[in-house]
Amino acid sequence: MNDIDPSRRFSADAVRKLNASSSEERPAVLNEMARQVATQLERDTLRPVMVSGMLRIMEFAVLLLSGLGLYLFYVGPLDVMFWHYCLVIAGGSLIAVTFMEFGECYQIAALMRPFATFSRIFLIWAATFALMALTGFALKVSGDFSRIMFGAWFVVGFVAIFFLRLVMAKMIRRWARNGRMERRAVIVGGGKAAEDLIRAVEQQPHNDIRICGIFDDRDDKRSPPVVAGYPKLGTISELIEFARIARIDLLIVSLPITAEQRVLQLLKKLWVLPVDIRLSAHSNALQFRPRAYSYIGSIPLLDIFDKPINDWDSVAKRAFDIVFSLIGIVLFSPIMIATAIAIKLDSKGPVLFKQKRHGFNNEVIEVYKFRSMYADQSDPTAKKTVTRNDPRVTRVGRFIRKTSIDELPQFFNALFGSLSLVGPRPHAVAAQSHNLLYAEVVDGYFARHKVKPGVTGWAQINGWRGEMDTNEKIRMRTEYDLYYIENWSLLFDLRILILTPFRLLNTENAY
Structure with missing residues (x-):
């Protein structure tokens, strides 16, 4: 179980090979115009896929409730066929929504023109009743139900x-x-290729793409400062910082597929961002099978990276966090109360220790822990790693660190949303190894932040917890974190959560 399956690391491995001889760049400073644009885009948008998904749920609920309401009004709840009616009404509602899905009635273009889809929806609803009637006839039960x-x-x-x-x-x-509802896109690469792409995007009917600007490393002679009315906001390094502030959904690289080396140079910088990255195939003579592309209207794009844990997956993960955080708080509340009392009796100072750490998309979050050090020797920046028999650690602190009881307050972080229950463990902002920041030790380190950090993680249950006193330990922890991101599922989260208490029995690296 400790081995990472190399066959499932296609995307990250490819980029990490590119980064083998390079180091993570420090954040670039945005120019004033880029910062103003980024600030205007700080608020999250409604994703079209989420809107259409919510409509599916709402339509199912409307059909179900209207059917049950009519049943209760006309037939009554005391009828012996009560559960039969409930089953048929729920089944009919589900069939109708499924048929409308296959009939492409939930596409944004269809939703914006309800009168254009009037006849299609009517035929689907009629087909649903025809199927129910045919089923009732075949089962010889149609006479048991009220036709009115x-x-x-x-x-x-x-x-x-x-x-x-x-x-x-x-x-x-x-x-x-x-x-409020749009997909925000940034064009990577300027010039004629970017202009052709932008013109094509703008010509698409019912377009939900908002182009927010252009980023290119080339100077103004090779890449004009304004392309098709959109400004060049900065370099590729500045794009990294821009995407940390602005809520961007999509990066479109407007370079020909044949410019392989240039494309790879861009990807080794951009892959750490939690966004969808696409390569424009709009003007390429080299053609692939249609299924190889995703599309903006009729514009083909090659999928390079997908934002992990996106859309409904993020909703499911958030629900998972809330449910299991509440369970954890209830189950461990006696231990947390006893720990708080022991800390107060053992040394002066607050019970909780708050530390600034890197969260999703490199945002700085405040993580809660039980205080395990003497208050006047605490190290909020984590510049000095805790070592075995560290004199800064209290008597109670040694026990709660070994048993990971000091991490229990992070259930509240997960409940409030700054952490997830399962994910890459958040490191302190200034965490170092041999006077080097972790990002300077591991290329692609910030790719760990493409998802929300977690209370526990795949690296921790595989033995990579505790002191990060060597560069190899940091690299291996990052490797396991990236594997988790690329292979996430709710079942994977549940597996990690179940295994965590058993793996915590191994306290070799915890002190």
Whole structure:
């Protein structure tokens, strides 16, 4: 279980090989215009896929509730067929939503034009009833159900769905006008290729892409300061800092596929960002199979990197964190109360220790721990690593560090959202190894921050916890963290969570 499967590390391995002889660049300083643009884009947007997903849930709920309401009104809850009606109504609602999915009724273009999809939705709703009727006939149970009730549901359900879509269309247009629902894109690389790409994007009907600017390392002679009306905001290094501030969804590299070396040089800088990275194939003569592309309208793009744990995966992970954080707080509350009392009795100072650490997308977060050092010798910056028999650690501190009880307050971090329960462990902002920052030791180190950091992680249950006193330990922890990011699933999170208490019994590296 300690071995990382090399066959599943295609993307990160490829880039790490490129970085073998380079070091992580320090953050660049943004020019004033770039900083102003980034500040305007700090607020998160509504992703179209999330909007259409919510509509699926809402339409299922509307159909289900309208059907149950009509049943209760016309037939009554005391009918012996109560559960049969519930099953048929729920099944019919699910079938209708599924048919509308296959009928592409949840595409943003369709949602913005409800009258254009009127007949399609009506036919799908009619097909749903036809399928239910055919099933009832085949099972010889159709006579047991009220035809008047189902006839009323056909009318009421369709009216309710169409009214909901009218409201949704109005809201989507409003969100599109005020920038609340859009995909924010940055063009990497300027010149004629970028201009052609921008013109093509702008010509796409029902386009949800907002181009926020252009970044290019070339000077103004080779890459004009303004392309198709969009400014060049800085270099590729400055783009890294820009994307730390602005909420960017998509980076589109507007270079020909044949410029392999140039593309690889860009990717080794950009892959650490938690965004989708695409290579424009708009003007390339080299063609691939259609399934190799993703599209903006009809514009083909080659997928290079995907933002990990995105959209509905992020919703599922957040729900996982809330549920299991609450369970953890309830289960471990007696231990946390006893620990707080022991710390107070053992040494002067606060019970909790707060430390600045790197969070998602390099944001600085405050992580809670039980204080394990003497208050006047605490090291919030973590410049000096805790070592075996460290005199700064209290008697209670040695025990709670070995058993990882000092980490229990981080259940509250996970509940409030600054941490996840499972993810790469957050390191202190100024954490060092042999007077070098971790980012200077490991190329691609900041790729750990493409997801929210965790209370426990894949590296920790595989033995890479405790003191990071050698460069090799930092590299291996990063390696396992990147494996987790590339292979994330809720089952993987659950596996790590279950194994954590057992692996904590090994206290060799914890002191």
